[in-house]
Amino acid sequence: MSDVDGPGAPAPATAGSGASAGAAPGGRGRGLQMPKGRAQWLELLFRFQSLFGLLAVFIAAIVFSPARNGELLFLTTENLANIVRSVSEIGIIAVGMTFVILIGGIDLSVGALVGLAASGVAVLLMENDYGVVPAVALVLLIGTAFGALQGLISSRLAVQSFIVTLAGLQVARGLARIWAEGQGVPLAYGSGKGHAPESFSVLNERLLGLLPVPALIFITVGAVAIFVLRRTTFSRHLYAIGGNERAARLSGVPIGRIKVAVFAISGFLAALAGIIHAGQLNQGSPNDGAGYELDAIAAVVIGGTSLFGGRGTVAGTLGGALLLGILNNILALNNVDANVQLLIKGLVIVAAAALLTLRSSND
Numbered sequence: 465m466s467d468v469d470g471p472g473a474p475a476p477a478t479a480g481s482g483a484s485a486g487a488a489p490g491g492r493g494r495g496l497q498m499p500k501g502r503a504q505w506l507e508l509l510f511r512f513q514s515l516f517g518l519l520a521v522f523i524a525a526i527v528f529s530p531a532r533n534g535e536l537l538f539l540t541t542e543n544l545a546n547i548v549r550s551v552s553e554i555g556i557i558a559v560g561m562t563f564v565i566l567i568g569g570i571d572l573s574v575g576a577l578v579g580l581a582a583s584g585v586a587v588l589l590m591e592n593d594y595g596v597v598p599a600v601a602l603v604l605l606i607g608t609a610f611g612a613l614q615g616l617i618s619s620r621l622a623v624q625s626f627i628v629t630l631a632g633l634q635v636a637r638g639l640a641r642i643w644a645e646g647q648g649v650p651l652a653y654g655s656g657k658g659h660a661p662e663s664f665s666v667l668n669e670r671l672l673g674l675l676p677v678p679a680l681i682f683i684t685v686g687a688v689a690i691f692v693l694r695r696t697t698f699s700r701h702l703y704a705i706g707g708n709e710r711a712a713r714l715s716g717v718p719i720g721r722i723k724v725a726v727f728a729i730s731g732f733l734a735a736l737a738g739i740i741h742a743g744q745l746n747q748g749s750p751n752d753g754a755g756y757e758l759d760a761i762a763a764v765v766i767g768g769t770s771l772f773g774g775r776g777t778v779a780g781t782l783g784g785a786l787l788l789g790i791l792n793n794i795l796a797l798n799n800v801d802a803n804v805q806l807l808i809k810g811l812v813i814v815a816a817a818a819l820l821t822l823r824s825s826n827d
């Protein structure tokens with residue numbers, strides 16, 4: 465996955481940015497430059513790091529896949545469909561996280577918003593007799609408003625997004641427990657009071673008996689986000705703010721409005737993931753989504769997005785989410801101890817972060 469869905473490249477150099485250090489008088493920086501061929505190969509590796517990583521993990525999964533009746537379990541249609549289904553929630557959240565990180569921010573509240581959305585939609589359907597459309601619309605509106613409020617606080621009060629969304633995590637988790645009265649709300653489908661409409665169960669079904677509906681939503685969200693980062697002025701503002709916020713402000717970029725919009729998008733997608741979560745598990749719980757924010761950030765980092773902002777792509781994030789999904793799947797198929805799985809995933813994330821650091825040092 466590359467920088468094809470947005471500028472993705474470092475923001476244009478501005479005065480004082482240090483981008484012209486290599487052009488010092490007398491060409492003093494030239495002695496530090498690596499050979500052209502090596503630099504081109506490194507740039508290719510950096511640009512497509514999530515694609516190369518995804519291919520490597522996919523090949524490794526085939527090599528180490530257990531077999532049954534002469535068929536590799538990893539390559540079965542059922543297993544591949546399950547992989548895409550399993551990454552759909554994290555993938556959707558990670559798309560919103562990509563927008564936030566591109567402006568140099570972070571959103572730690574998304575996991576708690578999943579719990580708020582999952583428990584909220586379950587309560588609305590089971591206890592408040594809402595139809596599917598009004599229940600889903602209300603939960604999405606709540607997620608969007610929650611995210612927008614965090615962006616507004618961060619922008620207007622000049623508080624780091626890390627602090628604002630850390631507080632937001634606690635608030636969203638508390639609201640979820642109040643709404644659901646501190647317990648999970650199971651979904652029972654049927655007609656009449658105390659039953660959820662049958663149409664909501666579509667989230668647990670497959671299109672044409674093959675593609676899980678959550679995976680279709682994930683693909684659609686990814687495609688829309690890629691289009692936004694390719695074709696809109698909004699995307700140029702994101703990269704400008706992440707590259708150099710002060711220069712972007714002096715250039716007339718509406719910093720405050722962009723930050724509010726970005727966090728609103730993140731909140732909307734987290735709520736969408738929460739609704740999908742409730743549909744897949746046939747219940748909503750205030751504790752749902754715990755740790756999802758860390759998995760989403762991991763997918764973004766593996767996808768090549770800089771945590772400092774100004775560089776990254778949604779396509780890379782989609783590749784990062786799929787990489788994590790395949791890795792989890794093949795480790796589970798081989799009955800690898802859960803603690804060892806965490807260790808391996810941590811090493812993969814560290815390797816991706818090291819590549820980002822190496823790329824920054826060679827720019």
